[in-house]
Amino acid sequence: MQKNLFEEAVVRLKESLKENSNHAPTNSNLAFCLEKLKQYDEVVQV
16 A cells, blocks of 8 residues: 555656756655665666
């Protein structure tokens, strides 16, 4: 269940970053969610 919430958050955060890629809180939240999903390679790119 919780994994699905993080996956949904990643989708929404990435959509938000398309509008403003420099928004620090959004980037931070995206990195947090990706870390929880153990998608470490993608965290480094954020």
